[in-house]
Every structure is written in structure tokens, then in C-alpha cells.
Amino acid sequence: MPKFTRRRLLAGAAPLVAAPVLGKMTLGSDAGAANRTLQGHVHDHRSAGHAAMIGQNVPAVGGPRDLDALLYPPPPLPYEPGRIREYEVRARDREIEVAPGVFFPAWTYNGTVPGPVLRATEGDILRVNFTNAGSHPHTIHFHGIHPTNKDGVFEIVNSGEEFTYEFEARPAGFHPYHCHSTPLKKHIHKGLYGALIIDPKEPRPPAQELVMVMNGYDTDGDGANNFYTVNGRSFYYARYPITVRRSELVRVYVANLTEFDLINSFHLHADFFHYQPNGTGDYREYTDSVMQCQGQRGVIEIEFANTGLFMFHAHQSEFTELGWMGFFNVVD
């Protein structure tokens, strides 16, 4: 766009001036302009906010069930001593579509960002066979209690190599996992992270369970995110609301793996929920908003009292408007 340097200097003189006559001649009066703008606001509802951001109009990638594997965790298994839970995880480079027509050259676990939802019951032996089919050295670092030589920090798995992480799953709760190769920031924001649910030996009450991993994508490499999502695609749950039943327990495992930003958050409209930080301990917060630093996570439990569309989003407006927004469709 044209920028006239000398004229910009000239523009600096303007506040000194009041020129009603000229103003009238050149603009047809400011008041007229303001009126026109106001009328525009009154008569023009085409751009009316959130109504434009639900259903068909929402710029979101893909079909209605594309993210089911990330949203719905594998079922919990009752405690059984000595059981082995085995998972195959493969790191590979893959270009993913994060918003319609916007492609991000991601590093993935099993081809998706976030990676697969892993699940074990406390006391199970968790065995994760990791293959690095990507172009850079990677690891998997699990949050939890385990031997340091299974921590995914020193045991760098080079391209084409394999490594098996094997340890007892504990403590019960909800934990993230992510790559711990350096440069750390790069390896995480490229997409190498996911969620691990460790069920307590004493099982939680049955519920409709959901997993939401909050993340962001810095698609132009300037150290700031251009898109925010849960489970990897911006505005996906605004395009395809998550259907749940009224008066039945809904349990949402929420984790924040957003790089670059200090915090992320989850806010629910029109109802309150109980929040258990890390999915551990007895402490519950009764709230409609939770804030998480990168790597923080927790478990939300709620029985919706009403039916209808319940919005959820980050309570950072910026994140909301860059894709981290969706709806529960609560039905009878």
C-alpha cells in the first residue's frame, strides 16, 4: 500500500487544526459520516458475530467424525494385577490441514496432532514401542512416576531407530506426553505431544468421556501462534458440536500443550463444572473457567442441567477468535 513519508509528517500537524468549513467541503461533514456508519451497524447484521461462527459457515477442516479417535478415549479397563498395556507409537513428518486451506508441516505421533490418546489403569505395565520414522531425532517424555532411563530425555531416538518405554503406570490421573529432543520449543510446537489417561484402581463413575488437548500452530514461524485448536483443527467443534446427554455425567480430560503462550484456558457457557487438577487427589474446584500453564491438565466433570448449545472456548478472546472455540450440543 502506498505510504507517503513526507505526508505522514504533514499529518502530524493536523491535531492543531479545526477546519469546519473545509471539513464540510471535503467530507460532507463528519457527523454525516458517523450517521452513515451507525446506520450501517443497525441495518447490517451479516457480520453478526458468533451466529456466523456455528455450523456450515464455520471455517473448519474435514468431516463430522474425523477427530473421533482423539475426542473419545479408549474405554477404561478394571484393575488387574500384572497386566501389560502395549501401544505402538510412530513419529513421522506429515503435512496436516489445521484450518481450511492452511497446511502445516507437522511432526506427528501416529500421523495426528495431538498424538493418540493412550490409556492404562494404575498398576498396569505400560509398554510403548516407539519408532522414529521422522526426519529428526525424537523421544517420548511421559509425565508420571517412572525410572529416569525411561524418561525420554537422554535416550535420543534417531531417525529410523526404535525404543521401548516400559514402566508401571502411575500415579492415577491425566498426564501429557511429548517429545523432549532439543530444540524443545520446535519439537513440541511442531506437534509431538498427546494425552495419557491413567485410571485409578478404584474406577471413576461411568461417564461419557471426552479428551481435549489445547494447542496452537505458529504457521509462519514468527514465534506466535496463528491458529488455536482443541484436538488439532481450528473451529472444528464449532462446525461439528459435540453431542452429549442431559443429566448424564460427562467427563472431559483437558490438557494444555500450547507452545509460545504462557497460558491457555477452558471456559464453559451456561453451566458450572467440577475440576480436578491433574486428575489426582481429592481437591475439586467448582467453576466455569480453568486456566492451565503449558503442560498443566485436569479432569472436568459435569451433568448438564439443560439441553441446547453450550459454547466452550479459551477465555482469552484472541485464542477464541483464532480457532479455539466449540459447542456442546446437549440433548435428551
Add this chain to the structure above:
Amino acid sequence: MEAKAARRGELSWRLWALVPIVLLSLAVGGYVASGASLVDLIGRNPPQADEFDIRRVQFERGQIRIRVTNPQQDDLTIASITVDDAIVPFEVDGPRTLGRLRSSTVVVRYDWVADDPISVGVTSSSGIETVEEVAAAVETPGANAGAFLGYAIIGFLVGVLPIALGLLWLPSLRRIEQRWLTAFMALTGGLLSFLGVEALFEAFELQAAVPGALGGPGLVLLGVAGSFLTMTFISGRFSGEGGAALGGVALATLVAIGIGFHNFGEGLAIGTSFAFGQLTLGSFLIVGFMIHNVTEGLGIAAPAADERSGVSLPRLATLAVIAGAPTIAGAWLGGFAANDVLAALFFGAAAGAAFEVVAEVARYVSKRDPAGLRSGYAIGGFLAGIAVMYVTGLLAA
């Protein structure tokens, strides 16, 4: 016989002139057909920047229109649009995937807030976001009669009127001594040099902001050389066969044309800046421009003062229009159809025209005045011209 052979020889040499072209086509074809294999021998081309050139952001009732161009070699696809860092639904008037130097207009339904700063971002399919910060969202004037008239009045006030006033110095100038007339002629030279340097600087600044494929200092040179040579041609016509130095009304006309070029650029700048909300027009600013431009009238009057037969009033009016009216045309163009490439070209042209007229004035003074360019009057006048422009320019700052 001999003539025929000579003609045949001539023909074959003409044909021979085609040989390099044919061979070049073959070489180019061969290289293109080989794909990128030559580059692979050396290394790898870096990826393209995938940035758009945002040419224009227009604010209309309930919507924002963003004109984007693909400045790079590879295709670029408009994938996502943000306004103030928020993703917004949008429509594209034109193709979504843009070939090299192709443009489309993105239309966003948006309740923008008048007078607030606002930014728009265009994200390509590779996720690269090009952001344009707008200092203040102001409804873009449509090409209606009111705005048309408004720009015309501004152009008249800052262009035609002050120059006409400056020309009123003509009777006084006619009565002064030759050495003082020389001083005023040199003053004209100083004024024009100042305007030329300023226009040149502006042209280079504009050129630098234009995306690589369209910009380049050569664009400015094209403007400078184009107007300089056109003016040289015109002055040649005026002076006739003899090639004598121009004087009197002819030189005054040339000065008026040179100043007209400059004022076209000035009008363009005012119109564009106003249309983009970068310039607040107020009486102080207008007055500043008027005082600044009165000196341009003086510049035209000085050579005209030398006309023995006297200058008719209609002729003077014509001179004022030649020098001042382009401000109006420039303001119209800038306000309704600004284009940074054209703007860089016009400012270059303004510089070229100014420099050509300075050369004409110098030629005139050196022939006309026995003391020539080395006299204190000439030197002092020239420096005074620059100083006057600088000082009156402060009024408009």
C-alpha cells in the same frame, strides 16, 4: 547485375540478424525443458516467501475490502483472513489462487469501528500471514460527486490559487534590474531543485515499498528519464531550429509544466493519504501548502518577466492552470484509484521534469546575463530558492 547481388547480400545479412534470436530461443527452450536440474547441481532454491502484497484496504459500510496481489513466482492461495487477529469468514471476488502478479479482492463482512486502528491479515495455504496495519479505519470515499468536488477544491486551493497569486508578482519583476531578475531566475532554479530532490526521494521510498517484481530503482529512472526527455523534446520545439536558449513565456511555460508534474505528485500524495486515513486535512495544512506553493508562482513569473511584449492575462491564467491544475487530477487519482507502482513512476517523472527545467533555466541565465551563473546574484538566488522552499515547507509540516 551488381546491384542485384548487393541487394541479395543485404538480405542475407538481415537474415543473419535472426540467427542469434533463433539460437537464443533454442538455448532458453533447452534450459527450461531441463527443469530444475541445474539448480540441483549447485544446491537448493530457498522456499518462496509466500507473502501477499496487500495493495489496498477499503472500508465500506459493514464490510472491508482487501485488494491482494501475488508478488512472487509461485502461485499463492488465499486460505484464511484475520481482522485484528481474529479469523473471519470471507468471500473472494476473483480467483482464490493467484498466479504471478495476479490480484483478487477479499470481501469481509465486518462491523469495523470508525477511527480505530485496525489490522488485516491474509494467510496463504502454507500458513504465512501477511499483515497490513491501518492507522485508522475511515470509510473510503466512493467516487461520488461530493468527494469528486472536495478533491477538486483541495487541488484548486493548494495548486492553482497560490500559483496564480505568485504570478501577480510579474509587474514588479518586469521593473527590476537584469541582475536581480537573474537572482529571481536562479531562485526558480533553487525551488525546482528542491522539489526535484524531494520528489526523487519520495519516488525511491515508494519504489522500495513495492514488491520486488514490480519495483526497483529502474522504475524511478524510467519516470525521471521519461519526463526529462519529454521536456527536452518540448523545449526543442519551443526554441525552434536555432536551438537557442529559451526565454520569456516559452521558458515560463516550461517551468509551469515542470511544476505541474510536481503538483500532480503532490495531489496524488494528498489524495492517497487522505483516502487511506493517513492524513487529516485541516486549514493549517492547507494554508501551509498554499504559502509553499505561492513561491512556485514566483518561479513561473521570473522568466515571464523577461518577455518584452508583455504577457496577456489569459496567458498568465493558462500558466497558472498548467502548473496548478495537475494537483486536482492527482488528488482524484490518488483518492479513488491509488496505485503504488504508478505513484513511484509519477514521482520519478516529477523529479525528471524539475531537473530538466533547472537545466533550461541555467542555460538561459548563462546566456542572458553577462555575469552568468557565477554571479553572486545567481548563486545567492539559487540558495535562497532552496531555503525558501525549506522554510515554507516547515509551515506544511
